[in-house]
Amino acid sequence: MNTQDKPKSLQDIVKQRQQSNFVGREDQMNRFRHNLALPLEDNRRCFLFNVSGQGGVGKTTLLRQFRKIADEAKMISAYVDEAEKTIPEVMGHVAEELEQQGYKLTQFSDRYKVYCQKCQELETDPDAPQGFSAFVGKTVVKTGVRLARLAPLGGAVFDVVDGDALATQAGEWASYLAKKITNKDEVHLVKEPKEVLTPLFLQDISKIADKTPVILFFDTSERTGELLDNWLREIFENQHGKVSANILIIIASRQELEKNDWASYEGLIVRLPLEPFTEEEAQQYLTRKGITDKHIIEVILNLTGNLPLLIEMLADAHPNHPNQVIEPSNSAVKSFLRWIDDPKRRQVVLDAAIPRCLNRDVIAKLRTEEEADELFTWLKETSFVNERSDGWVYHDVVKTQMLCHKRLSSPQGWADIHGKLAEYYDSLRNDLQLEEENKQRDPSWQSHTLNVLYHKLCQSPQKNLLVALNEFLTALKNQPIFAQQYAAVMFQAGKDVDSAEVKYWGKQLASGLKAYKEKRYEDAMYNQALVYLALKQPAKARTCLVPAIKLATEHCKKDAKDWQNAFNLALYCLAAQYAQQADHLYHYALSKGASSESIGKAIQDLNDFLTVFPDHVQATSIQQLLQSLSN
Missing domain, CATH: 3.40.50.300 (P-loop containing nucleotide triphosphate hydrolases)
Incomplete structure (x- = not known):
């Protein structure tokens, strides 16, 4: 044929x-x-x-x-x-x-297949030692490094351990791996896949x-x-x-x-x-799409700033009737929605921007089973919905505008859809029927959990934030790679729902994980302490802050004029509720001529701290002092 x-x-x-x-x-x-x-x-x-x-x-x-x-x-x-x-x-x-x-x-x-099989076996093994998943694909922490004795355990837990405990943990991992994989080449493959x-x-x-x-x-x-x-x-x-x-x-x-x-x-x-289209290129594109009315072309160019994706999106609506022309002050998304004649399509194109990833079943949840096939087929033909290996997604530029329009134009509709999708992914997660010890190791469970997290935070940020922080700590202990994804989704949810606090936490948690990776252990432990403070667990917070204070103090002794470190030490003391020491350290750095750059960074750190602890009297007072000196 x-x-x-x-x-x-x-x-x-x-x-x-x-x-x-x-x-x-x-x-x-x-x-x-x-x-x-x-x-x-x-x-x-x-x-x-x-x-x-x-x-x-x-x-x-x-x-x-x-x-x-x-x-x-x-x-x-x-x-x-x-x-x-x-x-x-x-x-x-x-x-x-x-x-x-x-x-x-x-x-x-052939080798990649073995790698995937071994990783799957190890990550789903209920007998694996705590924190072992951080070991897979990474090098074992060397216990001879002094800082490692104060570091988070294996990249998974921000608890303070001594060298012997760290060596014991690494030994447990090595013994477990040797027991599970007897081939030395396969051990090397799992540890160093790249x-x-x-x-x-x-x-x-x-x-x-x-x-x-x-x-x-x-x-x-x-x-x-x-x-x-x-x-x-x-x-x-x-x-x-x-x-x-x-x-x-x-x-x-x-x-x-x-x-x-x-x-x-x-x-x-x-x-x-690449730069946006020239006016000639934009007009040429619209002409090819059958849009020839000069006034409509002018409106489209004004709305889009000649950005190709937005031009393509508006052209998809085929606005060729005089009564479709709107004021140029409106956004490209508003224009696009107005130019879609079919009310079902107009509604679904807005609602379908809300899920993190699209497929036919998600559309059925947003609309009905009877409408799902036709609407999903139409969505896939639009210029701004792209297929990926894990489903279909809106282009970021269009998605951002769609989400903003939906959230502002229909706050209750926004919350209802997020609530419906959170329930949907929670049901998919429960349908897996996994044992408790196997849940966090399962990729499907992780995917559904990230979707539940995103939609709950977008539905009601204040109500669900503390639950999310608790779940992050659990992920951190068991699946640190999953914890990284968790932090990224929190940050994205904060952006999409326009919650400064949720966005801050997503950024802060990711920063803590990055700090550990880069061996900035003081920053890593400070970030972990903030989570415990938010959860009203000051004793655990102080347990994290004590070694951070010790490391920063040792650095101060070596370089008293490292003002960034001096202000960091003051911040750690403030978070640990060592009020007198914190006040002394801030004033000492200022009296010794701390640089304007370091003062600016200290102000930003206090601004971040006050984002989640707005009623902290001492932080507010010191922030005002630093700001008065920087003006």
Whole structure:
């Protein structure tokens, strides 16, 4: 049967329409085509393209065009988006896409399968020692380091332990791992997956590239960009073995790759910063979409600032009637909603922005079973809903505007939908019927729990915040990687519901986890102490703060003019309710000529503290003192 006679899938039709409406970016596409045509030995040939620009400017759309060019040139390509959260997952997704095209990464795939199996076995084992999941994929904490004796245990628990206890815990982990996995190579694989898998990945993909050009597309977010940036530099630096020169890497990111970090390879990179459409490009695009009324075009350009995604969204509504023209002061989302004639579609496009991820079942919960198929199909055809490996999501730019419009225009409707979705994901979580000790290790349970967390915080921030903090502590003890995701979801919920307190806690919890990773143990323990203070557990808070105070005091003895450390020490004492010491330390730093920069940072730290403890009299007094001196 001729492949052209086969019926096209919905995705094929969506992709074809998106590409047929593409305008502009001619310089970027010509640069890409020209590079592909150059011999590998040509000094003008580049091996990495970095597409950068603000959200909605068209990075993903340009990557689609690049891939279309590669397909037409009979080149092999793979596309990775932000759904993959770790480097092993990124490599696994590339391998899966290439295998679907008939090119198997044999060595890598076999080893990656073992890695996934072993991780699953270990993470779901109820007999695993507490905090063991932090050990998987990481190096054991070395007990010989003095600071580690005051550090959070294994990255999982912010309790204070001595060197012997830490050594005992590490020994328990090692014994458990040796008992569960007898093969030394597999132990190394579980502990250092990136280091083991990357060379195999590069060897396999290089064998393919030696015969046919391979192009790897990485469409990143702020969360995944840094991870990929570091990994790609390691590859360029030959840390994982040689790689074929016939591989081209395209990475899209909001911020361009840091020039200082990539200085040694600048001659191999093409930087493509994207700007909004020119007026001519915007008009050309709207004309192709059948919008020719000059007044409507003018309104659209004023509403969107020529940002391609918003232009595309408004064009989807086909506003070609004079009575659809509205005042330019309205937002792009308001215009889009007004221009949709079908009331069911108008409602679902707004409500469907609320879930973190979309599928047909979620639409059925928002509307009805009878309407779900038709409405979900329509949503998938819009320009701002994109498919990922874990479902469909709104583009961030559109989602932000939709959520704001929904929350402000219908506060009760906002709360009702979040409540309904929280109940839905809670029921999915309960349907798993997991034993208590297995819950936090299960990926499906974790996913449903993050959705419950998000929707409850958005429904009623004040009511659910303390519950969320308690659950974070539980995750921290058992599944620190899950705790990182938990903090990120709290921060996102705070942004979406416009709650400064929830947003603060999400940021603060993530900062504490990052501080531990970077061995800034004082900051890590201070952040943990704040959680206990919020939960009205001052004794546990002080247990965290005592070693933080000790470390900061020791640093003060070594460098009395490190004003940032001096103010941090004062803050730790204030949080520990050592009022006299805190007051003395703040005044001492000021009397000795603390820098204006350090005073500004101290004011910000107190502002953050007062965000969650607004009635703290001493913090308010010291904040006012510092502000009076900084003016």
